[in-house]
Amino acid sequence: MNYTSKTSKISTSIISSNNSTRDSLKRFGDKRISDLLVESRNINVHKQRVREFIIEKLVFIGGLTAIVFIALIFIFLFKEGVRAFFLIKPMEFIGTHILDFDDNRVFACMWQPVGEPGKFSIVPLLIGSFLVALPATVISTILGVGCGIYLAEIASIRMREIIKPAIELLAGIPTVVIGFLCLTLLATFIQNVFHTTFRLNAFVGAIGVSLVIIPVVASITDDALRAVPSELREASYGLGATKWETIWKVVVPAGISGITASIILGMGRALGETMIVIMATGNAALVTGNIFSSVRTMTATIAAELGAVPHGSSQYYALFLIGSVLFLITFVLNLIAEIIINRMRKKLKL
């Protein structure tokens, strides 16, 4: 069998078939059909290019808007916030010397912006915010991460189909409704159980806020754990580990970067939450470490006071400064989260 003769036969047959198609081309006006086809294809290609160009630019503008908006918010907030320093001495944002009941001069951290002179310490507000956000983060970590683990690892498909939408529904409840329930039902219940002095306190607020963050933590944890390759689970079973050992020793550690992210994101939301804390925490700007005491958070202060404050007054700018501080805190929190996650990813190459 001659190999070369075979190929030459094939190549001649290709040429001959080409000739026959050329002959069979019909003329269409002055142009051949093949020319028309080429032309129409060129038009199509052109159209496609224009369309792609427009889509590309639209998407680019979409991406840009987010950055532009953040930059604008940032600039506006800080521009207004910085002006507080022109009207109020920097030290006053920590505390001022006041006379106590025995006429002694004492240093006190107080937020009394409408007093004469106004006291603009943001310390009680910071304490208030964290006294709500930290317990809320702890509660939502325990329940949210637990829920995420259950959804990703243990729940049957049927259970998952029921629970997942339910959690999403929880995330969809307006915060004012949760705040209302905290104010009316939960506060009474907490006071009856713990016999607290204040009916509305940081703990009630924390529980309310955690209801908002649990869905966030649960769904990000769920996603993070489901992204862990099934080979790891199977390898663990293959090495004699039980389901629980596999979850605790393999799946959770492998998905820890996602879980950490969910917790820090949750904390960011807890710090930014406004409606629930304004309704459920009592809004008394106290310097305290007791979670059963009334507190006033930064967000609640801004929301409650900014609407009623004279434009351009010391209080007006002080509120913007609080806003800037809140912005900075959440920014730093997100940054830390990003750094932690990147480090873990690099180390584990996930």
Next chain:
Amino acid sequence: MFKVNLKKTWNNFTIKVDFEIPLGKVTALFGHSGAGKSSILRIISGLEIADEGMISDGKELWYDSTKQIHLPVQRRSIGFVFQDPSLFPHLTVEKNILYGVKGKRSLNEIKDLISLAGLSGYERFYPAQLSGGQKQRVTLIRALVRRPDLLLLDEPFSALDWEARRQLQEDLKRIIKQLNVTTLYVTHDITEVYKLADKVVVLESGRVLRHGTPEDIFMGKRLSTRIQIVGKVVGIESDSIMAAVTIMHEDQYFKALVDAEEIERLNLVVGDDVVIGAKSSDVIIFKVLTQF
């Protein structure tokens, strides 16, 4: 002797196999992709359940559909090495290896295993710091440290380049022989079958086509003394009488002159896996002259 007798049906695919795995030997499960090799391995390991059949390790039943026995994965004495390294990314090499070890095991023994795989000095490394070949070594040692009755290897080298693969094949052969562990080896690479397997089970669309020693299966007859080159055909040049077949074995090219009729008879095309064999009496060796 492990006995495997399985039937499982998916939507449009059925596996129905019946074969044995001799103790202390390497059995290769050979077939093209989609033949059901990996599924059989997963069923034997217990990660999946067959519709009917029986799996036994000679003493104990691992699975029996008629007696309603299904031993969970954890209780089967198996070691599993997957196609992609499945090391736990958050554990060091040492911790990975010790993951499946229940109770005390002498440190020397583990050290021996680690050095047997050429991993001494890497104990404190994380998987992300290792090369693909090293990862598969760790996975192998992790599977072997539990002294499994059956070692299941699912194309463990297919994600590696040829150099790492060749090195690992040698190491695997050495380790398996030294530990005398019964192995079931899934592969679609005929070279690997030749290198490693004592017995081969050829699968096609979920059924056992043939089984026997690699020589019996792939050469049809047993040659007492021979030269064998196993590889893939990468080129055929032929005229009316003779044909030159170029085959690639790992990274080496070999050319063999054969009768053109042979090519016709075998319907040989580029891409086929072949074994070129010759009796030693037929082989001529020339010394290449370097000085004239």
